[in-house]
Amino acid sequence: MTVLLFILGVLFVAVGIALSIALHEVGHLLPAKLFKVRVTQYMVGFGKTLWSRKKGETEYGVKAIPLGGYVSMIGMYPPAKVKAGAAASGAAESVRQSSTGMFQQLANDARQAEAERLQPGDDNRVFYKLPVYKRMIIMLGGPFVNLVIGVVLLGIVMVGFGSAQPSTTISEVNKCVVSAAQQAETGQTDCLPSDPQAPATAAGILPGDTVTSFDGKPVTDWYELTRWIRDAAGEATPITLERDGQSISTTITPVLSERPVFDESNELVLDANGDPVMEEVGFVGMGSTQELVPQPVTAVLPAVGENLQAIAGVVLNLPQRLADVAEAAFSDAPRDPNGPMSVVGVGRIAGEISAMEEIPFEARAASLIGLVGSVNLALFVFNLIPLLPLDGGHVAGALWEAVRRGFAKLFRRPDPGPVDIAKLLPLTYAVAILMMGMGALLIYADIVKPVNIFG
Known part of the structure; x- marks a missing residue:
């Protein structure tokens, strides 16, 4: 599946x-x-034509390589200019001389190919005009x-x-506290015996619990709860949860830990080098579920x-x-x-x-x-x-x-x-x-x- x-x-x-x-x-x-420009082709894709059908003056089709497409209009390149006052033979000689360069020859070939596509009555239907x-x-x-x-x-x-917004329902609970600096230096993600237990685990919080109050204040917004937790480092704080329809009260003590700084719009704050700005704040080790709001x-x-x-x-x-x-x-x-x-x-x-x-x-x-x-x-x-x-x-x-x-x-x-x-x-x-x-x-x-x- x-x-x-x-x-x-x-x-x-x-x-x-x-x-x-x-x-x-x-x-x-x-x-x-x-705008009355004659369009010869409308194609989706490039390469070999897999299917096409002509309707009116335009061929509509699909090509083998679906990495783009194009609309072919006549008169994308204007004709080359001939210097005023030049005799017919002199003008022809001028064109021949200007065609000797490789880049100029590319331009001349493109103009010639464009001219060959013109039909009677196209004079005022070209793109460049x-x-x-x-x-x-x-x-x-x-x-x-x-x-x-x-x-x-x-x-x-x-x-x-x-849009996905964090809810007040817990999605995960960390078993231990690993500082952001320690994770960056050692790449550690799993708990070691020496790592302190996460406050959320110590408080008995489980995934699926919904936080209803913190320090006696009703909780309705995850970002607001996060700010309260960050300001409560070292303080034993009452917290109320709802689990399976039952209200559960416990106490949680956020520990001081180095964490990224967020601005008022809850966006990560970066320094001049593009790295996250860090600060010592309260941390409990629990994450929020996301819900569409x-x-x-x-x-x-x-x-x-x-x-x-x-x-x-x-x-x-x-x-x-x-x-x-x-x-x-x-x-x-x-x-x-x-x-x-x-x-x-x-x-x-x-x-x-x-x-x-x-x-x-x-x-x-x-x-x-x-x-x-x-x-x-x-x-x-x-x-x-x-x-x-x-x-x-x-x-x-x-x-x-x-x-x-x-x-x-x-x-x-x-x-x-x-x-x-x-x-x-x-x-x-x-x-x-x-x-x-x-x-x-x-x-x-x-x-x-x-x-x-x-x-």
Whole structure:
């Protein structure tokens, strides 16, 4: 049964990502058709075509490698400029001379291939002749769809299912006290005979008990209880529990132990090096069960913003993050759970979540839906990188064209015309090769050193 659940979890996320890619391309397709650009292909995947059907002037299909997709529009590359005043023979000679460079030849070949796709009546249906704002709408349509999907799915999770919050019911009770510093220095997780007994165990607290009062104060919030415990080091304090419908009173004495510091939002406080800030506080050695608490609609967008901020942080530090992944993959160094991963890693995590039968079904379903939502937010951010062949590269080219034309108009100079992105093909190929290398590294790392987010 566990294997079947694992497979179902992987399939759920795989289908979710495939649909997200397909809808991303729809985000390009619809505005392109709205602006009358002739679209020759709408494809999900790369490589060999598995299935296709032509409807009108567009071929719709699915390809063998489901790691992306594309919408093929005519007129992505403007024709090469010929210097004004040049004679016909001189212009031809100029073209021949400019074609001798390898990079220039790449651009010329791309323009020639683009010209061969043109049909009668296409003069005003080419992409490069659209106003800048229309080209930006087309290229931003895909990432925008991913953003909408991410917001909707995270909204379903937060409002429909709820976000995981600690309850006042005990999930586990430690047998002994092992300081955080001792764990960091020695890696100790099990109790040694010399380790002191945990106060929760000494007080007779058991997993499944619900804390109802502490020091005579009613307990309704786990974080509030934690703060009271941290302030009560060395003090014998009355505590009341509910067990199997019965009220039980006992006394607990928190011990002074080095523990991480949390801020008012219950987030871990880090120092300048990114390490947790520690302090000596009261500790009893018991953990809380998690329960799903539905959140208001107003909480969705702030949560999406936090998610996007975290993803942007990974993207901005991508070279260093990839270096860390490579180090972990080829050494004994641990893998950063907050670092990048491939679809293989995402699928494995989805399978592990689905196979956790000890977790309620609704919690697993919420986690899988949230995982697909987070992938869509990652696609949104990644596609905005201003490098070709990513959508952000086309947007950057359109903006540069607007700036050039704006300055030309301001200083009454001739219109410089559209930006010739064919000249950037060498950079485009280099970025594509780097992306393939990145994908290969992440897939390898996700196989030999997978991210461990479950401890």
